[in-house]
Structures are given as structure tokens and as C-alpha cells.
Amino acid sequence: MEFRSNEHQHIRYNPLTDEWILVSPHRCLRPWSGQTEEPPEEAPPDPTNPLRAGATRANGQKNPMYTSTYVFPNDFPALLERVPAPPASTNPLFQAKEAKGTCRVMCFHPDTSVTLALMTTQEIRAVIDEWANQLQELGRRYTWVQIFENKGAIMGCSNPHPHCQIWASSFLPNVPRIKDRMQKEYYTEHGKSLLVNYLEQELQKKERIVLENDDWVALVPYWAMWPYESMLLPKHGRPQRLTDLTEEQRTALANIMKQLNTAYDNLFNCSFPYSMGWHGAPTGPGHKPGDSPHWLLHGLYFPPLLRSASVKKFMVGYEMLAQSQRDLTPEQAAEKLRQCDHTVHYKLRNQ
Numbered sequence: 093m094e095f096r097s098n099e100h101q102h103i104r105y106n107p108l109t110d111e112w113i114l115v116s117p118h119r120c121l122r123p124w125s126g127q128t129e130e131p132p133e134e135a136p137p138d139p140t141n142p143l144r145a146g147a148t149r150a151n152g153q154k155n156p157m158y159t160s161t162y163v164f165p166n167d168f169p170a171l172l173e174r175v176p177a178p179p180a181s182t183n184p185l186f187q188a189k190e191a192k193g194t195c196r197v198m199c200f201h202p203d204t205s206v207t208l209a210l211m212t213t214q215e216i217r218a219v220i221d222e223w224a225n226q227l228q229e230l231g232r233r234y235t236w237v238q239i240f241e242n243k244g245a246i247m248g249c250s251n252p253h254p255h256c257q258i259w260a261s262s263f264l265p266n267v268p269r270i271k272d273r274m275q276k277e278y279y280t281e282h283g284k285s286l287l288v289n290y291l292e293q294e295l296q297k298k299e300r301i302v303l304e305n306d307d308w309v310a311l312v313p314y315w316a317m318w319p320y321e322s323m324l325l326p327k328h329g330r331p332q333r334l335t336d337l338t339e340e341q342r343t344a345l346a347n348i349m350k351q352l353n354t355a356y357d358n359l360f361n362c363s364f365p366y367s368m369g370w371h372g373a374p375t376g377p378g379h380k381p382g383d384s385p386h387w388l389l390h391g392l393y394f395p396p397l398l399r400s401a402s403v404k405k406f407m408v409g410y411e412m413l414a415q416s417q418r419d420l421t422p423e424q425a426a427e428k429l430r431q432c433d434h435t436v437h438y439k440l441r442n443q
């Protein structure tokens with residue numbers, strides 16, 4: 093019997109993280125019900141939301157009447173800047189190291205009721221510019237600045253106001269540490285960045301592309317774990333960090349982010365939940381622009397929904413104990429996202 097990747101189980105390798113994922117397409121050969129429910133009831137925006145413009149936050153601080161983005165120190169930070177370091181570890185089985193850092197909350201917009209999909213590209217561009225500003229500032233002191241957006245209650249997001257978080261740390265967390273090593277090994281062996289090569293080949297294969305414009309590609313990576321996981325990859329200039337993006341790349345990024353978020357929301361006619369973030373070359377005092385040609389800046393979307401606004405993929409059991417597993421193949425997910433309208437948001441239809 094001839095192998096067919098959309099019918100027969102196989103494992104796929106993620107060269108960025110040195111992990112394998114099990115793909116079991118035969119499990120969803122049953123006709124996809126295409127179940128789209130009525131959009132879930134969305135609570136009206138909370139007029140007392142502590143992130144909105146002019147609100148008073150948990151610690152009594154009052155937000156200014158901001159009109160674009162607004163960044164403030166997290167009132168409940170997971171990382172503090174000044175803490176004593178633990179004693180040096182002498183026992184390899186009980187190692188502890190110092191962890192310094194700072195956590196910020198970045199509001200995208202003053203209005204609690206909007207999301208990125210419903211913001212203008214100019215407003216999204218302001219978010220991208222502020223991301224770069226934050227990376228520039230915090231990257232001087234910290235070796236890793238993690239920009240991440242948790243969207244939707246299903247993602248444990250404690251607040252529906254359009255926002256993201258920024259956690260800067262004195263240590264390089266696990267995922268970027270492994271990505272740095274894997275990309276450096278690839279670069280040493282091939283003399284070219286792993287993701288630059290990968291993107292060139294994805295654009296030739298055309299099997300997992302979701303959206304693209306002059307400067308960016310949104311695709312479902314060959315090794316995707318979450319059903320509709322996607323990556324944003326820059327086509328030109330090989331930017332290593334968000335701070336390397338030109339004006340044109342930033343504007344094009346705002347455009348493709350609006351389209352991707354619109355397609356995502358239109359997939360199941362709901363405000364599509366996800367965690368997203370950016371990975372670029374590490375920062376900190378020992379780094380400077382252009383010093384990490386093994387890195388290519390890339391955006392990551394990890395959405396949990398599997399089949400409808402209320403049916404999600406659980407990364408439990410086998411995924412926790414063995415490895416990630418998926419039924420819908422990355423190619424099928426990319427096809428379904430390509431079929432989604434990426435220009436008119438379901439909330440704006442018939443308007």
C-alpha cells in the first residue's frame with residue numbers, strides 16, 4: 093500500500109525544538125461535520141474593566157485616558173527586578189539559579205469591546221511599534237523579552253480587554269534556549285538560517301500557506317501541534333528581532349495580522365481564542381543588531397479550538413506523557429483557513 097500523508101499515520105519532526113509529533117489523519121476521515129454553531133453569547137464589555145482607558149486598577153492606580161496602546165507594570169508580576177540570588181548549586185539533582193525580571197501589561201486599544209481583528213491596520217501598526225519599543229528598552233537589560241497574548245477565557249485569559257503581556261527575564265527560557273541551539277547547529281552546518289530555508293521551501297511546496305503579502309507569510313507549519321496553529325514569517329531582510337523590522341515590514345505585518353485574525357474568527361464564527369507570541373534572537377548586554385544570523389524572527393499562534401467554537405483540542409494524557417498528537421493534518425488545517433474570508437469579519441457582515 094502506498095503511503096499517503098493525509099490518510100496514514102506518521103510522525104513529523106520540528107527542527108526548531110527537536111521534537112516529534114504524531115499525525116493520525118485516518119482518525120478524522122469521517123466527513124468533517126463542518127459544525128459551526130451560533131456565535132457564543134459574548135458578555136457586554138465590562139465598564140469597570142481595570143485595563144480600559146481611565147479605569148482604576150487593583151492597586152488603586154488610575155489608567156490615563158489613553159487613545160492608542162498603553163503599557164503598565166503588572167500589578168501581580170511573576171518576575172521582580174530586585175531579588176536575592178539563591179546560593180550556588182553544588183548538587184546536580186537540586187539546581188537553582190537566580191531569576192530576575194519584570195512583567196508588563198500592554199493594552200492594544202482603549203475600547204474593551206474590540207479585538208485585533210476589529211482594529212484598523214493603523215491601530216495594529218501602533219501595537220507592533222510598541223512591541224518593538226518594549227523589546228528595545230527591555231532588551232538592553234534582559235536576555236529574553238517574551239511578548240505574548242492570551243486571548244479568550246478558554247486560554248485562562250483573565251481579561252477580555254485587547255491586551256498582551258511582556259515578561260522580560262535575566263535567564264533564557266527553555267523554548268528559546270532550544271531554538272537558539274537548534275538554529276545555531278543548522279546554521280553552522282548549512283551556512284544559512286533554518287527558517288529562511290524552510291520558508292523558501294514552503295513557498296515552493298504551497299501545501300500549508302494560509303495568507304501572504306509582499307513581506308509576510310502566514311502558514312500552518314509542517315510540524316504544527318495545535319489544530320490551527322500558524323506561524324508568521326518575514327520574506328525579506330532576514331530580521332532577527334522585532335526591532336529589525338522596517339516601516340514597510342511593520343505595515344505589512346499589521347495587514348497580515350488583521351487578515352489572519354479575521355480568518356481565524358470566521359472559521360467558527362467566534363472570537364478565536366489563542367496564545368500568540370514572538371520569537372527572535374536573544375537580547376541583553378552581550379547582544380547587538382545583526383549578531384545572530386542563525387535566527388529568523390517569527391510569530392507563533394497556538395489556538396486550542398478543534399472543530400467548533402466550543403470543541404477544543406486537549407494536550408493531555410498522551411501529549412503530556414509521550415508527544416503531541418493531531419488528527420487534522422497541517423495541510424487540511426491550512427486548506428480550511430484558506431477557505432475562510434480574511435477580509436470581512438463575521439461581525440461586520442450585512443453591515
Ligand SMILES: O=C1CCN([C@@H]2O[C@H](COP(=O)(O)O)[C@@H](O)[C@H]2O)C(=O)N1
Pocket residue numbers: 142143148149150151165166167168169197241242248249250251252257
Ligand atoms: O488591575 C489589574 C488587573 C489585571 N492585571 C494583570 O493583567 C493581566 C491580564 O492578562 P491575562 O488576561 O493574559 O491574564 C494579568 O497578568 C493581571 O495580573 C493587572 O496588572 N492589574
